[in-house]
Each structure stands twice: as structure tokens, then as C-alpha cells.
Amino acid sequence: MVKIPIEVSARHVHLAKKDLDKLFGKNYHLTKLRDLSQPGEFAAKETVKIKGNKGEIKNVRVVGPVRQKTQVEISKTDAINLKINAPVRLSGDLKKSGSCTLIGPKGKIKLKEGVIIAHRHLHIEPKLAKKYNLKNGQFVSIKIKNTIRSLTFHNVIVRISPKFRLAFHIDTDEANAAGIKKHGTGILLI
């Protein structure tokens, strides 16, 4: 039985350099609040406001470092509340994804695309992937067992990279449906 650590991703924003400048001021640098599980990634002290076609959400955490493209990750619940037509997508797959306005202390930007609901995925390093006989892009299932809201997630996409550390990432809707908070443990079903 292969146990998998589960991490719950709250809504967050990755910013491109040019968008960081627009929202926080020219040549602004993000300040690290804490490291995240995936090496190099960190929660920044900075937050932004997301404005949708209806309503807004304040204090949305920026995740660093800066990326090539700005990407906003929200839950389906958020998407409904904000009236944003956000698809379930893998990180980086932003073509024709949702639109929103991001508001920072120094300015705002209108994102034509970039808002997604993260596709549930398993981060794994090559050595472990080989051990468990997993291929990049493969789908697996992961079961979460507890006394009240046990759940098996199917359609979990395997993402292999030497930069990754073993973690199953789900969003807050998925965590709430499974009765877990920020962290949990699952069982890999291939």
C-alpha cells in the first residue's frame, strides 16, 4: 500500500513579472512568507484582490517566484461566486481559460485568460515514479479514508519532475468533500 501525502491548495495567484510591476510598482520583488512543499515555490506576503463578473475576493495569496504567465487558481465555488467561466485545467494550460481583474496596491490588470480550477494532480520525482511504475501524464486514483467523508479521487494526473516532491494536490472544494483540512494522507490505487 503506497501512502501519498495530500496538500490542499487554497485559491492563489502566480504573477508574470510585468503584471507584478503593474500591481505592486516597478521592479517590485515578492517577499517570502513561507516555503511551499514543491522546491523553490513559496507563499508570498503579498496578496491581491480578484474581481469577477460579480463580486470580488480579497486577500488572495500570491505564490512566487514569478512565472512566464499570470495564472489565477480558484475553486469551482469561487468561480460560481465570482461568475467566472473557469475551466478545470493543468497548471500552465491557460488558452481560453477564465478572465478576471486583479487589483493590487499600485494598480490593476485585466486578465483576458489565466483563471483556472486546478486539475487534481500528483507531484512525484522520477526515482519514486519509477519505483511505483508511474508514467508522466498517466491517470491514477487516490483514496482518502476517514469515518465520515471517505472519497476516491479518480482522474488524478501524474506529473513527474526532478523539481517535484511527492504530494497529491487538491483544491478546497475537493478537500471539503473529503472531510480534510490543509493536509491529509491518501492511498494510491493504480
Add this chain to the structure above:
Amino acid sequence: MVKIPIEVSARHVHLAKKDLDKLFGKNYHLTKLRDLSQPGEFAAKETVKIKGNKGEIKNVRVVGPVRQKTQVEISKTDAINLKINAPVRLSGDLKKSGSCTLIGPKGKIKLKEGVIIAHRHLHIEPKLAKKYNLKNGQFVSIKIKNTIRSLTFHNVIVRISPKFRLAFHIDTDEANAAGIKKHGTGILLI
């Protein structure tokens, strides 16, 4: 393969007669907006506001007819947003459940207990239950298959009554996690 119709329950409130009177005025009667799937149950035109320890949610649908005890059903996402300590419970099991304030057009009430997150459950009539060899209170699993967020719900409690009609009830967090909107179809796994 036994197919099960799935229904998504949005947040809603069942009211006791005395609480209906306090919120809407003495001897008030609920007005039917539309019938719900379970015989006798209906969505009322009336809505109330739920106030938690933090924030509030407006326009929460009242479900009729009146009940012995007032019961508020919200999602875990709502419970977090409202800072209400709501447990996952079966309908009617309200002892030491969450507290809130309900606000109507004519008054408000402070509920010491009554706020729950509905335990996922399968409504079924006795004849069908017999056919599928299901007992009241038994746990089953129900799988939802789609291309992007397939899920198997475990801990589904079976509730048998001649007043019920076959339906698997989940809340909005569970629906969002499974990639379905108001309705769907599942497969019974015993």
C-alpha cells in the same frame, strides 16, 4: 449496473412553526416555489439570512413544510466562511450541532444548535431497497464518471422510507469536487 440519480442540495433552511412565526410574522404560511424530488418537500419562495461568527449569507432558501426542529444545512465552504462549527450529520441529528442567527423580514432568532453539513445519503423506497438488497443505515459507495473529475463517494448512508424517491443527495462542495452541477448520475457500488 445500478444507476442512481444524483441531486445537489444547495444551502437551505427547514423551519419549526414557532421560528417561522418569529422570522415572518405570526401564523405565517410558506408559499411553494417548486416541488422537490422527495414527495411532500418543496422549495419555498421565502428566504432568510444566515449570520455566523463572521459574515453572513443572504437569500438562503427555506424548504417546506415546517418541521419539528429548525435545521440549517450548509456546505463546509459556507461553514468556514461563516466561522460556524458545523458537524457533518444526518438530517434531524442536531444535538450539539452548529449555532447561528437567522434573520427574516419580521424578526430574528438565535439558534443554539441546528446548523449541520448534510451527511451524503441515498434516499430509496422499500421496494427498490429490497431489489438492490440494501438495508436502512447501511453504507454504500457511489461512483460518478466523467472526463475530468470522476469521483467515488464512500460513506453514503442508505435511508429507506415509503416517503422517499430514489436519489443520492450531495452538497455543493461534493458536487464541485465531482464536476457536476445540479444533477448527475452515479453508479451504485455495494
